[in-house]
Amino acid sequence: MANKTNNRRDFLITTGKAGLAAALSLPVLDALAIGSHPAPALKTGMATPYEQQPLPYAYTALEPAIDATTMEIHYSKHAATYAKNLADAVTAEKVDKNATSLETLLSGISKYSAKMRNNAGGHYNHELFWQTLKTPVDGAKPTGKVLAAIEKDFNSFDAFKTQFADAAKNRFGSGWAWLIVGKDKKLSIVSSPNQDNPLMDVAEIKGFPLLGLDVWEHAYYLKYQNRRPDYITAWWNAINWDFVQKRATGLIG
Numbered sequence: 001m002a003n004k005t006n007n008r009r010d011f012l013i014t015t016g017k018a019g020l021a022a023a024l025s026l027p028v029l030d031a032l033a034i035g036s037h038p039a040p041a042l043k044t045g046m047a048t049p050y051e052q053q054p055l056p057y058a059y060t061a062l063e064p065a066i067d068a069t070t071m072e073i074h075y076s077k078h079a080a081t082y083a084k085n086l087a088d089a090v091t092a093e094k095v096d097k098n099a100t101s102l103e104t105l106l107s108g109i110s111k112y113s114a115k116m117r118n119n120a121g122g123h124y125n126h127e128l129f130w131q132t133l134k135t136p137v138d139g140a141k142p143t144g145k146v147l148a149a150i151e152k153d154f155n156s157f158d159a160f161k162t163q164f165a166d167a168a169k170n171r172f173g174s175g176w177a178w179l180i181v182g183k184d185k186k187l188s189i190v191s192s193p194n195q196d197n198p199l200m201d202v203a204e205i206k207g208f209p210l211l212g213l214d215v216w217e218h219a220y221y222l223k224y225q226n227r228r229p230d231y232i233t234a235w236w237n238a239i240n241w242d243f244v245q246k247r248a249t250g251l252i253g
Contacts, residue, residue, distance in 0.1 A: 046247060048102045048127050050090065052083035055130055065136040065234040067223045075130070078218050082122030082195070089116040106199040117202075121195035125176060129214050134240040142241040146210075149252040153187040160189075161236065164213075167191045168232050174216040179244075180207030181251045210248050211239065 055075050059068040090097060093112060095105060102124055109117050141157055142150065154160035168177035171191040178190050180198045190198055190205045198207045213235060220231035 048124050050083075050086060050097050050102055050123070052080055052123070053127060053130075057134070061135050062133055062238050063136075065238040066133070066220070070218075070220065070222045073222075074219060075126075078216075079123070079126040079130075082119045082126060085115065085119040086123045089113065089119055103199055106197065107201055109200045110202050117200070118195050121197055121200065124199070125195055125197055125212060125214065128209060128212055131243050132211055132240050133238050134243075136234070136237040138237055140237050140239055140241060142244060144245055145252055146241065146245050146248050149181075149187050149248070152253075164189050165229070165232050168213050168215050169229055171215050177213045177215060178207075178209050179211040180205070180209050181248065182207045185252055187252070208251060210244050210251075 055071075059071040059075070062071060089095075089112070093116060102120065105112070105116075106120055106124060109120065112120075141147065147157065150157055150160045154163060164177060164179065167189050168191070171177060171193070173193065175191055175193045176195075176197065178192065178198055180188050180190060182188060187210075188205065188207060190203075190207070192198065192203060196203060197212070198205060198209055200206075213232065215228060215232075220228065224231040224234075
């Protein structure tokens, strides 16, 4: 019996580190609610580190959807700067990173400075963005519970794509488009300005981001110039739906 107990403990630790929330039996929405919306925590294995993580693929991996030069500049310059400035803000505002997850910090971002808001959001958003991308496959789409939830809440996958693309195209200036899940386990599409996101207590509509699209010009301008809709169309083929599925485990039906 002791061996079985130890094996289960080791399994949970290992899968938690890998981000496999499916291995846990706790009701995620009840156990991990922060404020009025669900947020990840260490128990889900989905907590975002305060430090920039290695890019999980080569700069060339997302071509032709996203070119290598854009990826290199985006990751090594823009995103790296958010991570550096976040570290400075954390030190200046005396945040205990061991006691406060980045997600918890974002859920109370109104208590912090504009520098913290911009850079904590920018770091979190980009860390999620990298993981939701993979080598493009024409016609890529989700399966399983994510597809079922999309079809239930948006009537069809095509209707979802149209609504999401509209949110991304119509976000004025710089910002993000998001697929989120609320505490009621329903999916919604929202957009946010600058580096805000739906975890923040200042967000108009709050929820847990399953998928986010960066529509800042630095994310696409070298290849697409002012053709944001073309960038959005190409991005659909580069979504890592397996990661989205793991992220959604326990949060949707």
